Amino acid sequence: MVAKKTIHTIGVMTSGGDAPGMNPCIRAVVRTALVNDLRVIGVEDGFEGLIHGRFRALGARDVGGILQRGGTILQTARSTDFREPRGQREAIRQMSNAEIDALVVIGGDGSLNGAIKLAEQGVPVIGIPGSIDNDIYGTDMCIGVDTALNTIVDAIDKLRDTASSHNRAFLVETMGRESGYLAVQAGIIVGAEMVLIPEESVSVEEVAKTIERAYLRGKTHAIVVVAEGFTPHTNELAEKINALDIGFTMRVTILGHIQRGGKPSAFDRLLASRFGYHAVQFLLNGQTNVMVGLDGRDMVPVPLQTVVSKRKTLSVEHMQMAKTLAQ
Structure with a gap:
């Protein structure tokens, strides 16, 4: 965890799926670094851009006016080439040519796994958790989760109006390929009749x-929140339910990538800014090959190897709460 060389230039990149709040995080990394007399180079298009040397210098004005913007000004992509040793070596060569001494990687589980590949080859790395699924071990919250939840809740509140008008039930699919976090939290917040997650x-x-x-109790509608990783798939589930006589007509709404977009919430802007600020502070203190994690109110360094080797589980209390309050 101790840096072996003096750091003069920091690279910063976003990788994998985008999340609202990545731009405030980039801004915080850049401005904290500049205050501490460090240069910052932005890496465009994630690890793919790292391999091909898609770099640009970032100054204070380059990150002005981006706090409220969704997505990422550095763009993001998934890279199959980086999974191979040859791609990793090329990325390190490009970093060396650009005199990048350390790299801040903002992204999800796949991005942090990529960061470890660089760390294992001597590159000082800091990870920042950016994933609306909130499925990264070692942090209470990830960048983008709060904004995504607000988007889901707003959509379901609107669906409830039309569902009541037509005496219908809705299956609402949220993101969460392997994690039901968004579905459980949204289910509690909107008062869903049921939550379906891949974990159960x-x-x-x-x-x-x-x-x-719900129909027999006289309800005018029913809302079931479904994480995308649940089986059977939401459309197939709706077809099977509609083949039965349950009173309600079943409809499906798949929220999809709308959950990734939009202005980051106040919470996400603050969280992302704290992550970015502390990422640079960790580097200055000689702490590398760690992820910045939120532990209660504190920002803590979590070894990257620990982050990627453990699986974050859902809160049993929240899962039980969702079931209890749906009665």
Whole structure:
């Protein structure tokens, strides 16, 4: 965790899926570095851009006016070439040519795994968790989660209006390929009748009975929040339920990538700024090959190897709360 060389220039990049708040994080990295007499080079298009040397110097004015912007000004991409040793060596060569001494990687699980590949070859790296799924071990919250949840809640509140008008039930699919975090939190917040997540197996019949009970209790609508990783797939689930007589007509709304977009919330702007500020502070203190994690109110360094070797689990309390409050 101790840096072996003096750091004069920091590279910063965003990788994998974008998340609202990445721009405030970039801004914080740049301005904190400049105050401490460090140069900053932005890497465009994630690890793919690192391999091909898509670099540009970033000054204080280059990151002005981006706090409120969604997405990432550095663009992001997934790179198959970087998964191979040859691609990693080329990325390191490009960094050396540009005199980049350390790299700040903002992204999810795949991005942090990529960061470790560089760290194992002597590159000082700091990871920052950016994932709306909130599935990264070692941090209570990731960049983009709060904004995504607000987007989901706003959409479901609107769906509830039309569902009540037409006496319908809706399956609302959220993102979360392997994690049901967004679905569980949204289910609690919007008062959903049921939440379906990949971490728990639930039969089609059980889902149908839950919706039917809501109908028999006199409800004018029913909302079931489904994480995208749940099986069967949301459309298939709706077809099977509609084949049964449950009172409600079933409709599907897949929120998709709308959850990644939009202005970052106040919480995400502050969180991202704290992550970026502390990433540079860790580098200045000689702490590398760590991720900046939120632990309660504190920002802490978490070894990257620990982050990628462990799986973050859902809160049992929140899962039980979602079931209890749906009654």
